[in-house]
Amino acid sequence: MGDQIYDRKVTMIRPVAKATRFAFENYRRQVRRSESPAKKFYDFPVNCCDDVAVCLLIIFRKLDLPGFQIVRSELVPRLGTKHCWIQNDQIVVDITADQFSTEGLSPVIVGESNWHKSLPIDQEFGAKDLNESDEFVFDSLVNDLYRHGLSDFQANRHRE
Known part of the structure; x- marks a missing residue:
């Protein structure tokens, strides 16, 4: 990938990743005070990477940032x-890597990552591999995230 194209993509993606991380942190504070089934985000980012990755995939698709798996x-x-x-x-877009505190990873990783390159890949799948019930559940979660800070990103994006 050409350096300029790569840099442009990273520059475009980074604010989305940061806004999503911010929304999950706000969401975590809310679910700590509730009895919602979203309690699994109580310890975000710990043990949330599966669900967060699906949410990111859906958010990126909604923002017309295709091609992610x-x-x-x-x-x-x-x-x-x-x-x-x-x-x-x-x-690489990873907003939960900092759960591995011994690795000293940033809360938001966007771009090339030697740590991710060093990991053995077990599985890769894209949006087309999600089933309808996954789509329904995660669309609902993404809508909640928009209410917890992701909408601020969307509003700023339209002003630029």
Whole structure:
């Protein structure tokens, strides 16, 4: 991928990733005060990467940022520890990598990542691989995220 094209894509994607991270952090604070089924986000970003990757895929599709796939890696095969993120060519988008605090990773990774390159890929799938019930559940979650900060990004994007 040409450097200018790569830089332009990363520049376009980074604010979306940051806004999504911000929305999940706000959402986490709300679910801590509720008895909602979204309690799984209580410890965001810990153990949320699967669901967050699906949400990112849906958000990117809604914003016409196609071509991303969910990548799943088995970090510690004997323990069954996995990690997920989305990726398009060399552009990694991961807003939950900081759950691995011993790695010193940023809360928002957009671009090439040596850490991600070092992980063994277990599975890759795209939006077309989501079933209808996944789409329904995650569309609902994405709508909640828009209410918790992602809409601020959308409003700013239209002003630019």
